[in-house]
Amino acid sequence: MSKNIIFYFSGTGNSLKVAKDVAAAIEDCEIISMGKSHKLSGIYERIGFVYPMYAGGMPIVVERFIKALDLSENKNSFIFAICTSGSGVAGGLTNISKIIGGKGGKLSYGESIRCYSNYVVLYPMGSDPDNKAKAQAQATKQVIKDIQSMAVKTIFKNSLMELIHGLFIKSLANKDKGFNVSEACNNCAICSKVCPVENIKMQDGKPIFLHHCEQCMACVQWCPKQAINFKNKTQNRGRYHHPDVTLTDMINEKS
Ligand SMILES: Cc1cc2nc3c(=O)[nH]c(=O)nc-3n(C[C@H](O)[C@H](O)[C@H](O)COP(=O)(O)O)c2cc1C
Ligand code: SF4
Ligand code: SF4
Incomplete structure (x- = not known):
């Protein structure tokens, strides 16, 4: 069993890249997709969740995955969440904080990372993927330092994002x-x-x-x-x- 574990969800690789970069830096870390349910066995030092922001909040599958995850043996682990998004706005973190709190754990650290915006159904794709990837890598470096040192970062409630998310996510x-x-x-x-x-x-x-x-x-x-x-x-x-x-x-x- 590894000391650390990161659960990720990703459609176009932004969140997978962040998950891999963090895993490589903290070492001894498994990476597991949130596409299917998972049973945690054993005690982990760090447990992370990395996923894209959808309509100002978490993807439905991510919410379902975390709600079903048994954290009973890992209530004292350092739990962190990283939300990638086109805007860099920190939606998608307050809800996970609530869900983990409801399971007796604590979301110790949450951060959003601005990435290339991939929702091609709504808008044409931008022309600068390499620059966006560089900026993503730069922002990930700071997050890695925080996660290595198990820094605590309070998650503030974002009522506007929660409202937008509630209106659109089910559709x-x-x-x-x-x-x-x-x-x-x-x-x-x-x-x-x-x-x-x-x-x-x-x-x-x-x-x-x-x-x-x-x-x-x-x-x-x-x-x-x-x-x-x-x-x-x-x-x-x-x-x-x-x-x-x-x-x-x-x-x-x-x-
Ligand atoms: C369905 C959908 C909804 C999205 N909603 C938002 C949003 O509300 N705000 C935002 O900044 N980016 C939004 N995005 C952009 C993604 O969050 C962003 O590109 C993310 O980094 C994609 O991660 P991935 O490559 O790991 O899939 C949305 C993308 C999709 C596909
Ligand atoms: S839709 Fe595209 S990816 Fe799917 S089977 Fe056809 S060519 Fe392959
Ligand atoms: S857009 Fe829908 S169908 Fe296509 S890969 Fe994602 S979840 Fe699957």
Whole structure:
């Protein structure tokens, strides 16, 4: 058993990259996807959660994962959360603080890291992924120092973010009804393999969406043929994934 463990959720690699950088720096650290439930066994020095901010808060799967996690043996661990987002606004942290507090643990440290904004359904992709990746790496360095020294950082309540999140987050699961698959699809099944919540099955050589979507954009962004689109919005928009994260990383880490 390792001394430290980090749970992550990631569609386009920003959060996976942060999780890997932190894990490498604190050493003796496992990285586990929050796509499936997990049973903690043994006592960890540090337990971390790294995930993207969705609509001002946590992805549904992350909330469900943490609620189901048995922390009874780890109430005294140093528990931290890192939320990656396009804006760098610290939404997505107050709720996790509440959930962990309700389990008898304490969220000792929470921080948000500004990254490339990946929600291609809503807006075109920006043109500067390498600079954004550099800025992300720079911001991660400070967070690593804090986590190495087990610094405490209070999480302030963000009522506006909580309101926005409550209004929008539940609508995401069915948004995959808006996905369409073009003739360019070559039946490679990458979309199905990269989906972190098993929301895609291959049928007659084409992906079928199962309506428990997180809108993480992994399928849209990693499809090598750009064959998955949302309604008529994304056909002419570019695609993004973190420049230092490969498809193999995404699929291997997930399993
Ligand atoms: C469904 C969805 C909702 C998002 N909502 C927000 C948001 O409210 N605020 C924000 O700053 N970024 C938002 N983003 C951008 C992501 O939080 C950001 O790009 C994140 O770093 C992606 O992480 P990943 O590469 O690990 O998936 C959203 C992205 C998606 C896909
Ligand atoms: S990743 Fe793209 S090309 Fe491959 S099966 Fe899925 S939709 Fe088709
Ligand atoms: S179907 Fe696509 S957008 Fe939805 S959770 Fe799976 S990979 Fe993410």
